[in-house]
Amino acid sequence: MTELLKDILGQPAQFKKALAYHQGNQYSEIKKASDAIGKASQVLIIGIGASYTAGISIMHALKKHEVFCSLIDASELENMEIFPPNSIAMILSRSGKSIEIVKSADICKRHKIPTIAITNDTQSPLAQNVDIVVSAAVKFDHAVSISTYSSLILVGGLITTFKEYGKHMADIIQRLIGACDYIEKYQLEWQKRIELSIMKQEALPVFFLGRSESYASARAGRLLWAEVAKSQSSCFATGNFRHGPQEMLSKKCKIVIWLSDHYSLNNDIKLISDMIRVGTDVSVITSQKQIGPDVDTYIVPAVPEEFQAAFNCTPVQMMAEALSRKLGVDCDSFVFCNFIVTSEAGIQ
Incomplete structure (x- = not known):
């Protein structure tokens, strides 16, 4: 059995772990992020790679709840010339160490935009440089993002629904x-x-x-x-x-x-x-x-x-x-891409 298949088969257990984590701390991280979004006029969802893809689902969920939002590729954020007033940024990253993600938090701080991170590493450079940290609360996958991808959607969904369904979160x-x-x-x-x-x-x-x-x-x-x-x-x-x-x-x-x-x-x-x-x-x-x-x-x-x-x-x-x-290819190894991309040049 490949390590990837083990991660896929273990995904439901990782979801239960994440749900138990947030239920166990009385949704304190979820509530803090939800309250901050409620005070903003627009949410800038920022991600790259699998995290950007997870952002598509979170953007749909926020719009369903009448929250105006935009999805931005982290590698393009520094090319933005205008940042809407009273915005808040939701930065998605499994590791919190990818170079473009780390720079995104710096850019938001420079433009005085409050920041929320959903990440699996609450001690990462990203987590240390944002206003609110929400843990994805799953273990790291062997290589390709499986639970570390889908848990961003799971936690993003909890944040999105908390304001409306907070009293019914147990259900x-x-x-x-x-x-x-x-x-x-x-x-x-x-x-x-x-x-x-x-x-x-x-x-x-x-x-x-x-x-x-x-x-x-x-x-x-x-x-x-x-x-x-x-x-x-x-x-x-x-x-x-x-x-x-x-x-x-x-x-x-x-x-x-x-x-x-x-x-x-x-x-x-x-x-x-x-x-x-x-x-x-x-x-x-x-x-x-x-x-x-x-x-x-x-x-x-x-x-x-x-x-x-x-x-x-x-x-x-x-x-x-x-x-x-x-x-006949190895799904458990990257050939050209590092597990965490820490440089903006070349293919590795």
Whole structure:
């Protein structure tokens, strides 16, 4: 078993650990971050790599709760000339040591912007240089971000929902723990199915499609294909895919699509039907019932949409790991990228 697969299978337990941590300290870190956001006119979400991808889900969650926000790649922050007044920055980083992330905290301080960090290392340079630190409270993954990616979404969801649901957080926590139990129950079955499916596949162009809360998962799929399988892929918002990129559809194309519980469900089911009709290999990840008897469907637990992307990325994590073994590449090691990028020059 690869170290990556161990991290994937251990993800539900890490989620429970994070939830227990925040429940145990009476959500003190969560409340402090939530209160600070409530006083700001805009939230600048800052991340890079997997953390930037997690920011897509957090941005969707904040907007759902009527918080104006922007998502900024940390490597582009220093090129911003205008910082909106009364803003607050939410900086996402598993290590808190990446060079662009450390510089982001400095830039925000220089512009007198209050800062919140969601990070796994509460003693990191980032954590030491922000106003509020919220722990992701999971152990570090072996290499590729698994729990350290999805826990940012989990904790970001807690911060986003706290103001509205603070008195009912115990109920939300229990629902999330139930979702962890569900993943633990079905993940070995998914892994066996994926193993058989991947080993039968040819080397195909792969497209990841997601909408709203699941667009982050589509972006995560593309990143996993690069980091884990060392292979090419593309990702699109599902609606955007229909404006040109669908010309790539053929029998030599693989689509992984997430269905949203809340947005354009029937339209996307029709899209799936049409893609299968033209011979495309389609896998569907959804919390809805089985889409059809002949559709490769992975049913994930239904949770509030602020948390959905933390749970519905598990099947594609397994797909990337299985593909790496088929292609004979080492998913447990980086070839050109350091575990923590501390320089802005070169490929290592």
